[in-house]
Structures are given as C-alpha cells and as structure tokens.
Amino acid sequence: MLKSKTRFIIYNNNTIFEPDYSDERKPRKRARIEDKESDELAGLFRDSQYYDSKLPDACVVLAGDTLFKVKINALSKLSLKLHAMVDGTETSGDCNPVRLDAEPDDLRALLWAIHTSPDELKQPIKDISHLRKFCSLARISHAFDCSSQKSLALSAIRDALDNSLSETCSSSDLHLLAETAVGCETHILLDAIVSRWIKRIQRHQVPSVPGIISADTLHIPRLSGAAYYAHLQEVAEQSSTISDQGVTRLHMDPKLDMSQKMHLLAGYWSLVNYWEQLRRHPLKFVCCSHNKCSDIWERRWAVALGAPKVLCASQVDVLGLIRITRGLLVVDQELETMDSKCRAKALQSLRDACENLNDTLGDHFTNSL
Template sequence: MPRARTAAMGVAFRKAEPQSLRIGHASLSRVRCAPYDLNRTISVTSSPTSPKLPSPTTPRSTIARFADRGEDGYYVRIQGNVLVAPKALFEAMKSEVRHALLTTGRGLSLDDPILLRLSITTSQFRYLVHAFKKYPSLDIKKLPLDQLFSTAELSFQFGISQLQRWSVETAVVVLNSSRTPLRSASSEIFARALRIAHIYGHVSLSSSIQAKWLTRLHWRELPSVPAILFADRYELRNLLGHAYYIHLVEVTEAKIPCSPEENCTTDGSQSLAHISEYCRVPPSASSPLTPTQRTHLLAGYYSLTAYWKRLRVSPPPFQRYHRCTNHDRCLAVWQLRWTVACSQPCPPAIPEVDVLRRLKWVENWLRSDELMTACMESGCWEGAVSCVGSVRDEVVRNLGHHFDLG
C-alpha cells in the first residue's frame, strides 16, 4: 500500500486469541483497517493488549501504519477515554498551555497519551476539535447551545485566539437574536452564558443576558435564589438587586393568608415577623442564602415598606399642562385620588413590600377613575397618571440602594 495512503489510515485490533498472534505476512488478514477518524473514542477502561512489534519480514507499508499515526495527531486521555486530536489544535494554543499539556505525556501512543486533568468532559473536547477543524465555516444556525458554550469556554481556557473571537461573536448573535434560546433557558444556562461574557470581558453581552434573566425573574418563570448566588459571586449589582426584590416578595407572599380571588390587605406586622424569622434561619440546602445575604434581604424589607408608607400619602409631582387654567384644583384632585387609590385593597393580595406591582395597580386604578378625568384638565390628568410609571422606573434604578448593596 502506498505510504501517502497509509498515513491517513488507522488500525484497530481484534481481541487477542488465547494463542500468541504474530503480526506479519501470515497474520496480516487478522488486522482490520479503518479510515482514520480524529474524533474516534477508544475505551481504555481496561488496558488494551499492546501489539507486538512487526517482524523484520513485515512489509514497510505495514510498519508505516504504526509509525505515521502520531504524525497527524496526539492521543489525549479525558475521563477514561482516549481521543485523537490534531496537532494543529495544540499548535494554536498559548505556548505555556501547550507546554504544560505536553509534559503530561508525549501523546504519540496509547500508552503515553496527553492527560487532560481539567474539569471538562469528552463531549466538550470533541466540540472544541470539531469547531477547530470546521472553522470558519461553522453553521451557527445548526449549532447547539451547549456546543457553542463549550467551544467558547475551552478556547478561552486553552488560549486559541481564532476560536475565541468566533465564539464571542457567535454568542452575541445567538443570544441577542429574536429567537434567543434564553427565552426558555434555565438558571444554569443563564449563569453559564454570563460566565462566558465575564471571562471575555464583554460588557454589552453581559448586560443583555442580565436584562433577559431579570425579566424572567419578574415573570416568575425562574427561581430567584440561583440568581442571588450567582450575582453576588460576580458582583452584578443590577441583577442582584432584582433577584433580592423577587425573593423578598416570594418570601412575604408565602405568609399572606388569603387566596388570589379574595380582596384583602396584608398584615404588616405579620409580614415583618415572617421575614425576620426567615432571615434568622441558618443556611441549608433548601435555603442556601448566607447570613450576610439574609441581612441584605431584611434591609430591603425595611427600606421598601418605609418607602411605600411615605409614597402612599405623598403623590409624585407632575408638570403643569400649559393650557391648564385652574392648576390648584388639578393638584387637589390628584392628592385626593392618589390617597384613595393607594388605600384600596389590591386584588389579588399584593404584599406591601411589592412596591412595583402596587404602583402598577395604582396606575391602572387612576386611569379608570372617572372623577379624575372629570375634574382635571386633560393634559394635567395625562401627566399625573404617566408620572406613576416614572416612579416605578426610579424604584427599579434604586433597588441596589434599598437592599444596601453599596
């Protein structure tokens, strides 16, 4: 067989027979040749039988099959499996990374593979090899999210610059698309996406992912505790403030003694006792927040309830409409109807600490109030009702302040 062809071939051995097997002219029929596949996994759960060296009578083409396999790639051991990765992949790594890996083994034989002791899986390394071989013609429309994330993580870890650029640019396109997978992703996927944005220092991508995560928190589609733990670890103040807010509302709602169909108000003293008791409980598997995190939660409770008590008797100011001829009357009506709206029971029961939902409910109530529309100048009425949305935006911007996040 010509040498050029044998360099692209691989050798797989059948299980050894009880009697010794000599590889040479007489036994060549027992050797099965298969196309050389860089992604092929070779199980090493049990030590493979080492082939005997070819005898002097073996044709040179057969010897080449054994000698040339290492010229195209390195053997790499991951999680009890051995893969063959192209040498070009290692040449594209940072020199210090490549040197550190090659000191674990030469990678030229099954008996001396390069050992990857990193916390990566065989599938993740295969994704990296696939991306390296296909770059730059990868079809991002058919790329699973796990494959994209694995490629981004490992290319950064190994310092493969060409894949780093491609990975982060592709992540921006995929995660910010109109059909973003984050619309139905779990908290773990959000955390992984944010870690990638963090290691690459991509601020705009991080902000976009955080915005999608906190939106789904407010929609109650995702649990708040994972967001608190992640945002606290990576010092993401905006996400942390929203996660604390949602968690505080969830804890407080758990103590409201009425059904969603009932019109009822919350007992502030009861809510305070409940949240105080919750914050005194030591961390556990079901409630892993640290004492410091629970202190922030309690600070948010005191701050938000105090804010609502002030706001409910002091309506936000609005700008006078330029055609208004009796602005004093508009101000008096606004003061009166605002106080009435804030004192109305919220159906379903909304805890006092949930200022954002209370403000939304108050805004809807005021828009349907016929007395306001009859007694206020139309321009003043619109300005007064619209300013409620501005107050909500202000609360959102200051969530970090309410929870004493610095």
C-alpha cells in the first residue's frame, strides 16, 4: 500500500506551507503504437461465443462493433465472395481484422449455421427467436452469395408461415420477415408474408399503424392499402363531433407523420367519391340482346342502395358496402326474372368490383394526391 503524501508542513508556530512535488518524475507515456492500437480497438468487443484466441488457421473478422475469430476455410468455402475476402488473412488480428459489411447478429447466425449439424438445421422453426435467427441467416447469405445457406433459411421461413407460429408474430416480427423477403428479392415469399399480415390486420390481431409505417418504409403497395384502409375505419369510428355546428375531430394515430396523415385524408376523399360514383351508376355487365335485364338491374340497384342496411353503413367502408349490396341483390326476387346468365353476370360484376378495389386500395391513399 502506497504511503499518502504530506499535504502541509509546519515550519514554525507562525508558518505553514504546502510542499512542492512538481519536480517528481512523471510516469512515461505509452509508446505511440500502443496509443494507436487503443484508439482502433475502442468500442469493439470480442464475441463471447465465436472468438477463440487459440483457434488455428483462423482470421479475425469485424462485423459492426464485434470481433469474431473464424477458421478461414470455414468461411472461404461458403462462397467465392467470402473466399476473396478471407483468403490469405492468417495474419489478421484485432487491430487489422477482415471487415464485413454485416450486423453482428447476422454473422453470428452464419457461424451458427456452419457449426450446426445438417439434421438440426432442417428442424422446423420452433419459436420467434429461432425465426429471427433464420432471417439473419437469409440476409447475410444473400449479401455474400452463400446460395446454400440462403436457400435453407428462406425455405425454413416459408415453412414457418404455414404453421401457427406466423399467427403469434408481433408487428415488428412481421416487419422483419417482410424486410428479409424484400432484401433477398424473394417476391413469392413476400406475397405470402403480406397476405398473412393483411389477414391479421383485418381480424384486428395486430394494429394497422405499424403496417402503414412498414409498408411505406419497404414500399409494399398492397400492404399499404390494406393498412391505411383498416386505420381509416378506426378513424371514422372514433371520430367525434366537438361543436353544435357539426365540426368533427378525426383521431389519427400520433405515430403517423404529416405525410401519412395526408395520405389517409386523401384516401378518405377518394373512397367516398368512389362509392358516390358507384351509387349513381350501376355496374355494367355483358347483357343479352334485349333491354329487359338491364332495366331490371338498374331498378333493383337503386332499391338496394337505398336500403337502411346500406344507408346506415360507413361511407368509407366501401368494401363492406359492396358486400352488403351484393347480399341484398342475391336474394332480390325481382332479379329472378332476369335471364339466368345475365343475373349471374350482374352479381359477378359486384364480386369483381370488390376484388379489384381490394387489389388497388393503395392507389386511393397514395395516387390521389
């Protein structure tokens, strides 16, 4: 234990002074090379699982802020791209690592796949953390052209969508899945993910606003339309009248930015206008040569759209309104007097209108401004 230095010296009864230690030898500064190494390593971490300092024939790889030590041939054989990066890097170290443009979790997933038995890799994805690992594997495999690992990861993710696991994913996990499919340029997988996401939004199993934000970020028009449409129904339902003059306050989610709120309002106007045009002009269908069927259709169309069930429904729920109208016309007895083929075509025109609107919902929110 070091002896503490004297703070004051009593010279006599009238004099007390502080000792001067300025002449003491100061500690020598570290060599410049050490300073440089320290600066380069500041903020970096060695991975707790995939950094073995005693590993032979290995190179040090830096991903993000994390250092890994990996056998060169283990990475080299995965793809030509990785082979070109790690070949001859036996002298790499913490201060001169091979730098990969990848997130630590993504490289961790790739190394996990390398060190895991083929049988275990083929096991079904069992939980969300396992699913996230395969997303990381897919991303890094795509980035570095590891075709075998990419195929394995995407196949596992596709299989996971067909089991109950996809029904428990949060919005952030659904975003991760969609982001992975977009990044890996797998449109079939993206369609499957978006279809499940839309169904869960429509069933109120996940909120609509994260779907809006993800769709705008990842540029997915189909998801954008469904999510905006679902939130518009919530806004219409939760809106409140705040004065005797009928002024209405729209309660939009605060997580939406101003541009997204403008798109929501544009969609509101566009859909209401779409329904108004549809209400005034019956849907056309290929009719028989005489005019009887057309006359019946137009007359019963006006009756159906004036029914209380239609008038009481929200004008912005156009999909719902079309379904209600079709339901009324399907059981309309006067339509039975139409030619059977004409009646079938007329009712099919409503089904087609509903499908077409569903496919182009995104346009009402983004292309109407």
